[in-house]
Amino acid sequence: MIKHHIKMRADKNIQFRLMNTLIKERLFAQGTKITESPQQLEIQYHCHVLYMTVIRKSSFQRFEFTQDIIYQCGNHKNSIMSVEQLIDILRDSFSIKISTKLSKELIHSRDCLIESYKHFEHRHDVITQSMTFARLPEALNFFTWLQHLADNGVTQDLMYSESLVTEGLALHPLEKMKLPMSIEAVKKYTAEFEKTIHLPIMLVHQDKIKTATINNDSQFILNQVIPQYRSKLKRYIEPLGLKLDRYRVMIVHPWQYKHVIAKYFESWVSESWLLPTPLTIEAKATESFKTLDLIHQPYQVEVSVDVQDIHSIRRDCFITMEDTPKITQILQHIFKDDSDLEVTCKPFVSHVKSDVEHSSQLACSVNQKPAIFEPGSTIASSSLVNTNPVDQHTVIDSYLEWLGNAVTQESVIHFISSYSDTLLTPLINAIQDYGVALDASMQNIIVHLGNDYQMKFIFRDINGISIHMPTLCQQFSDLRLTHHDIYSASIEEVVANLQRTVIQYHLAELVHHFTQYEGITEHGLYGIVQQVIYTAIDDTRPHADILKKVFFGAKVKDHSSFQQYLYPELAREKCIEFDNPLESEV
Incomplete structure (x- = not known):
C-alpha cells in the first residue's frame, strides 16, 4: 500500500518539473502569455489560465513551486491533482503536443519516483532502528555514519552515495523514466x-x-x-x-x-x-x-x-x-x-x-574504479543536493556540520570558494593549454570531501568531451582519432560546453540549494565563482579572450533537451538563451 503523502509528493514533483521545463525551454504554444510575480506564476493561453505558487526563483529559469497548480477557464477554477490531469489540460487547453508515448513516459517517471521515495523512507526507518539497537546517538551526522560503515566493512562511501541520488536531475520530468522496464525491474x-x-x-x-x-x-x-x-x-x-x-x-x-x-x-x-x-x-x-x-x-x-x-x-x-x-x-x-x-x-x-x-x-x-585513499569521504557529486536517510539533512549541509560548522554565510562562502577553485582552475588550464573541455556536470563527477574543506575530483567518463583539435594537436602532433568529428568543435563551442556543464549543470545546483538560507544570495555566490574563473584565466596563454567572452558575457546558451520528446521529428535541438549570472565587464 503506497502511503498517500509519498504518492502526492512524487506526483507534484513531476508536475512541477514538467511545468518548469516547458517554461525554461519556451515550449508553450505561440500566443501564450506568462506573467511572473514574486509569489505567483500565471500562464494564459486564450481563455485558459494556470496559476502556480512560487517559493523562489533562481538563475537559468529555475523555479521552486509549492501547493496545487490551479486551472481556470472562465469562472470555473479547480486544483490539478495528478500528472494525468495536468497532461490532459496541457494537451487540450494549451496546445502542447504531448503524445500518448510521452504521456506514458511521464507517468512511468512519476511511478518510479514513488518507488524511490518509498525505499528512502524504508532506509531511514531501518537506520533509526539499527542506531537504537547499537545505542548510537539519534543525531548522528551522515558523514560520521559513512565512516562508521566503511570502518566496519559494510559498504564503500562512494557506492552508498550513488544510492542517494533519489531526485536525479532536479528539473527533468523524465529523469526517472526507464521504459520499457517494468517497475519491478x-x-x-x-x-x-x-x-x-x-x-x-x-x-x-x-x-x-x-x-x-x-x-x-x-x-x-x-x-x-x-x-x-x-x-x-x-x-x-x-x-x-x-x-x-x-x-x-x-x-x-x-x-x-x-x-x-x-x-x-x-x-x-x-x-x-x-x-x-x-x-x-x-x-x-x-x-x-x-x-x-x-x-x-x-x-x-x-x-x-x-x-x-x-x-x-x-x-x-x-x-x-x-x-x-x-x-x-x-x-x-x-x-x-x-x-x-x-x-x-x-x-x-x-x-x-x-x-x-x-x-x-x-x-x-x-x-x-574511482577511488581516493585519503581521510574523508568520496561521494557522487549529485548526492550533495539530495537528502540522506541518516540525519535527514541534505548531504552538503551534513558535510558542513561534520566540519563543525553550521550552515552559515561564512561556511557556505568557504565551501563555494574551495569547491569552485579546485574544480574550475584545472579545467580552464586544460582549455588554454590543450583545447579540451570535459563534461563537468554533477552526474559525471565524484568528489572527495576531506577535513577543513579539502577537496579532490574524479571525472567518471569522457563521453561528453569536446576538443579543439588544432590546439590539442600542437601538444600531440601524432594524434589520430578514428571518430575525431564526434569530439571536434570550435574553440568557442569547447568553452561553451564547459560553461554549460560546470556552471548550469553543476555549480548552479549548489548555488540554488544554498540561497534558500537567510543571508546567502545568488549575487554573492556567483561573485565568488566569477572571481575564481577570472583568476584562473591567464591572459598570456591561448583562448583567454574566448573564455572571458563565454563565461562573462551577457547571455549563455543551453539546449532544449525536452523538445525532442515533444517533437521527435525535429532533427536538431533548439538553442535557448539565459541571462548570465556571471556577467562582468572584463
Missing part, C-alpha cells in the same frame, strides 16, 4: 535500491567483435578483470569442441540478456558466434544504471541496455567509443600534475561487428 537494477546484480558472462567469437585497448590486449576482460574465471570458462567451452582463445569475454546486463540478446542474436547463438555461459559476476548499479560497479574488483563496466532514459540520448555510442582508451591516456597526461583532479581511465571498449543498431545492443567497456 527498475527496483532490481537501479542504484537507489542497492541490490546486488548478477551480470551474465558471454563469449563472442574473435571474428565477430571489435575491441580497443590501451595495451593492445583484446582479451583484456579475461586477463585483467576476471582472470579467476579462466579455468571455469575453459571447462565450459571445451566439451563444445571450441577453444577459449578464439573467443572474447562480453559482460552483459541481465535485463538486456533476457529481453534483447535472444531477440537480435538468436542466429549467432545457433552458429556458435555467441555463446551464453552459466557464469555471472556480481555488481551494483551506479547513478548511471548502465555503469555497474564490480564487487571486490578494481573495475566498473558500462554495458548496453536497450532502455530509454534521458542519459541514453547522447551523441556517443559504443561504436564511436573506440577512441576512448587513447583519449583517456591523453587526459591522464593533461592532468598528471594536478593532484586534485583526475579522469577515470577507460582501458577497454568492445562491441560486436554487426549493423549499427545491433552493434550497440551488445557492447561493453571497462573503467578503472
Whole structure:
C-alpha cells in the first residue's frame, strides 16, 4: 500500500518539473502569455489560465513551486491533482503536443519516483532502528555514519552515495523514466535500491567483435578483470569442441540478456558466434544504471541496455567509443600534475561487428574504479543536493556540520570558494593549454570531501568531451582519432560546453540549494565563482579572450533537451538563451 503523502509528493514533483521545463525551454504554444510575480506564476493561453505558487526563483529559469497548480477557464477554477490531469489540460487547453508515448513516459517517471521515495523512507526507518539497537546517538551526522560503515566493512562511501541520488536531475520530468522496464525491474537494477546484480558472462567469437585497448590486449576482460574465471570458462567451452582463445569475454546486463540478446542474436547463438555461459559476476548499479560497479574488483563496466532514459540520448555510442582508451591516456597526461583532479581511465571498449543498431545492443567497456585513499569521504557529486536517510539533512549541509560548522554565510562562502577553485582552475588550464573541455556536470563527477574543506575530483567518463583539435594537436602532433568529428568543435563551442556543464549543470545546483538560507544570495555566490574563473584565466596563454567572452558575457546558451520528446521529428535541438549570472565587464 503506497502511503498517500509519498504518492502526492512524487506526483507534484513531476508536475512541477514538467511545468518548469516547458517554461525554461519556451515550449508553450505561440500566443501564450506568462506573467511572473514574486509569489505567483500565471500562464494564459486564450481563455485558459494556470496559476502556480512560487517559493523562489533562481538563475537559468529555475523555479521552486509549492501547493496545487490551479486551472481556470472562465469562472470555473479547480486544483490539478495528478500528472494525468495536468497532461490532459496541457494537451487540450494549451496546445502542447504531448503524445500518448510521452504521456506514458511521464507517468512511468512519476511511478518510479514513488518507488524511490518509498525505499528512502524504508532506509531511514531501518537506520533509526539499527542506531537504537547499537545505542548510537539519534543525531548522528551522515558523514560520521559513512565512516562508521566503511570502518566496519559494510559498504564503500562512494557506492552508498550513488544510492542517494533519489531526485536525479532536479528539473527533468523524465529523469526517472526507464521504459520499457517494468517497475519491478527498475527496483532490481537501479542504484537507489542497492541490490546486488548478477551480470551474465558471454563469449563472442574473435571474428565477430571489435575491441580497443590501451595495451593492445583484446582479451583484456579475461586477463585483467576476471582472470579467476579462466579455468571455469575453459571447462565450459571445451566439451563444445571450441577453444577459449578464439573467443572474447562480453559482460552483459541481465535485463538486456533476457529481453534483447535472444531477440537480435538468436542466429549467432545457433552458429556458435555467441555463446551464453552459466557464469555471472556480481555488481551494483551506479547513478548511471548502465555503469555497474564490480564487487571486490578494481573495475566498473558500462554495458548496453536497450532502455530509454534521458542519459541514453547522447551523441556517443559504443561504436564511436573506440577512441576512448587513447583519449583517456591523453587526459591522464593533461592532468598528471594536478593532484586534485583526475579522469577515470577507460582501458577497454568492445562491441560486436554487426549493423549499427545491433552493434550497440551488445557492447561493453571497462573503467578503472574511482577511488581516493585519503581521510574523508568520496561521494557522487549529485548526492550533495539530495537528502540522506541518516540525519535527514541534505548531504552538503551534513558535510558542513561534520566540519563543525553550521550552515552559515561564512561556511557556505568557504565551501563555494574551495569547491569552485579546485574544480574550475584545472579545467580552464586544460582549455588554454590543450583545447579540451570535459563534461563537468554533477552526474559525471565524484568528489572527495576531506577535513577543513579539502577537496579532490574524479571525472567518471569522457563521453561528453569536446576538443579543439588544432590546439590539442600542437601538444600531440601524432594524434589520430578514428571518430575525431564526434569530439571536434570550435574553440568557442569547447568553452561553451564547459560553461554549460560546470556552471548550469553543476555549480548552479549548489548555488540554488544554498540561497534558500537567510543571508546567502545568488549575487554573492556567483561573485565568488566569477572571481575564481577570472583568476584562473591567464591572459598570456591561448583562448583567454574566448573564455572571458563565454563565461562573462551577457547571455549563455543551453539546449532544449525536452523538445525532442515533444517533437521527435525535429532533427536538431533548439538553442535557448539565459541571462548570465556571471556577467562582468572584463
